[in-house]
Amino acid sequence: MSQISGSPIKVGIVGGTGYTGVELLRLLSAHPNVALQAITSRQEDGVPVARMFPNLRGHVDLAFSAPDKAGLDQCDVVFFATPHGVAMQQARELLDKGVRIIDLAADFRLKDVQVFEQWYKVPHTCPDILAASAYGLPELNRAAIRQARVIGNPGCYPTTVLLGLAPLLEGGSALVDTATLIADCKSGVTGAGRKAEVHTLFSEASDSFKAYGVSGHRHHPEIVAQLDRMSSAPVGLTFVPHLVPMVRGMHSTLYARIRPEALDIDFQALFEARYADEPFVDMLPAGSTPETRSVRASNMVRIAVHRPGGGDQLVILVVQDNLVKGASGQAVQNMNLLCGLPETTGLEQVAILP
Numbered sequence: 001m002s003q004i005s006g007s008p009i010k011v012g013i014v015g016g017t018g019y020t021g022v023e024l025l026r027l028l029s030a031h032p033n034v035a036l037q038a039i040t041s042r043q044e045d046g047v048p049v050a051r052m053f054p055n056l057r058g059h060v061d062l063a064f065s066a067p068d069k070a071g072l073d074q075c076d077v078v079f080f081a082t083p084h085g086v087a088m089q090q091a092r093e094l095l096d097k098g099v100r101i102i103d104l105a106a107d108f109r110l111k112d113v114q115v116f117e118q119w120y121k122v123p124h125t126c127p128d129i130l131a132a133s134a135y136g137l138p139e140l141n142r143a144a145i146r147q148a149r150v151i152g153n154p155g156c157y158p159t160t161v162l163l164g165l166a167p168l169l170e171g172g173s174a175l176v177d178t179a180t181l182i183a184d185c186k187s188g189v190t191g192a193g194r195k196a197e198v199h200t201l202f203s204e205a206s207d208s209f210k211a212y213g214v215s216g217h218r219h220h221p222e223i224v225a226q227l228d229r230m231s232s233a234p235v236g237l238t239f240v241p242h243l244v245p246m247v248r249g250m251h252s253t254l255y256a257r258i259r260p261e262a263l264d265i266d267f268q269a270l271f272e273a274r275y276a277d278e279p280f281v282d283m284l285p286a287g288s289t290p291e292t293r294s295v296r297a298s299n300m301v302r303i304a305v306h307r308p309g310g311g312d313q314l315v316i317l318v319v320q321d322n323l324v325k326g327a328s329g330q331a332v333q334n335m336n337l338l339c340g341l342p343e344t345t346g347l348e349q350v351a352i353l354p
């Protein structure tokens with residue numbers, strides 16, 4: 001990898017006009033070890049990036065190019081900020097040229113091909129590459145990410161739910177009833193992407209609040225697959241996503257019933273110890289209620305643990321920016337690991353408040 005030899009990492013982005021694509025551009029244009037090489041869009045082929053995204057004027061001087069003309073095979077790392085099913089079509093060709101791949105969609109998240117095909121309604125075209133890929137949640141899977149050539153960047157909801165529940169389930173520890181977990185999650189509207197859809201129109205999504213995907217959401221199997229990896233007991237999860245009228249941000253409220261033999265555990269101390277060395281997980285003091293704006297535009301996740309009335313119900317509050325730690329920031333964190341850089345490189349932005 002280039003960085004090991006000291007030269008900049010040559011980076012390509014497929015899907016540069018979506019919200020995660022432009023967020024990757026914001027982060028990578030300020031990354032000290034990256035040379036942006038190619039940014040694709042089929043619809044905006046030839047258009048200067050900064051004309052479409054004026055926040056990047058003076059920072060990105062490339063134009064969008066069609067994927068087949070972009071020279072992606074000359075890159076060290078290619079990010080796919082595209083809909084599900086795109087990365088797996090191009091993965092083999094790029095891997096053969098020595099390119100490493102970070103997919104922000106779901107092509108490399110679910111190891112079970114049947115489960116992938118059931119939820120995403122397309123055949124998986126490279127199960128062998130999927131089998132060798134790593135799930136890109138560094139706090140849970142750092143060693144595998146360092147060695148991988150393909151990373152499946154997690155979904156935005158799974159990142160919050162997994163970080164909020166991991167300390168309770170990891171290592172097969174039976175601290176909570178794993179069969180009755182609940183994740184009540186809320187996302188800002190950018191979570192639905194930049195493409196035009198009726199339910200994300202201002203007049204539909206503003207000044208209102210609703211659940212969706214209650215009877216089934218594709219992030220449910222992704223979360224359960226990862227919880228199953230860490231839990232010795234069978235996992236049952238109720239997951240209810242909601243759309244809230246804000247642009248960015250995600251708030252997940254997680255519920256877990258403490259097992260009788262674990263009632264004496266100091267859960268605040270347990271979470272603090274688990275995340276003490278994690279640069280992007282901030283355990284808040286006991287009694288805190290994190291706000292989404294406290295992480296806006298930053299790669300930080302903030303977590304608070306509550307035990308209302310000192311009873312046997314744990315309530316865990318997790319906030320993240322869906323476009324940063326929930327997508328593009330996490331992808332850059334994964335690139336840093338892949339390339340042997342300090343994990344925080346280019347990711348130390350402080351959240352914007354208010």
Ligand SMILES: NC(=O)C1=CN([C@@H]2O[C@H](COP(=O)(O)OP(=O)(O)OC[C@H]3O[C@@H](n4cnc5c(N)ncnc54)[C@H](OP(=O)(O)O)[C@@H]3O)[C@@H](O)[C@H]2O)C=CC1
Pocket residue numbers: 014015016017018019020021040041042043044067080081082083084086104105106154155156190191192193194195322323326327
């Ligand atoms: N928004 C969020 O909070 C999160 C999103 N994700 C995932 O990240 C991915 C991108 O999301 P988002 O940025 O919101 O998506 P958008 O739908 O807003 O953007 C999609 C981008 O992909 C390009 N694209 C679409 N189809 C193809 C294709 N067949 N080949 C090449 N390029 C294509 C589009 O450009 P053009 O059509 O011009 O080529 C566009 O630039 C999705 O898979 C999404 O699920 C993951 C976590 C969080």
Ligand SMILES: CC(=O)N[C@@H](CCC(=O)OP(=O)(O)O)C(=O)O
Pocket residue numbers: 104105106154155156157187188189190191192193219241243
């Ligand atoms: C608010 C909203 O619509 N959120 C998206 C999920 C966010 C996301 O992008 O997840 P994927 O990468 O798995 O697609 C949804 O529920 O479909």
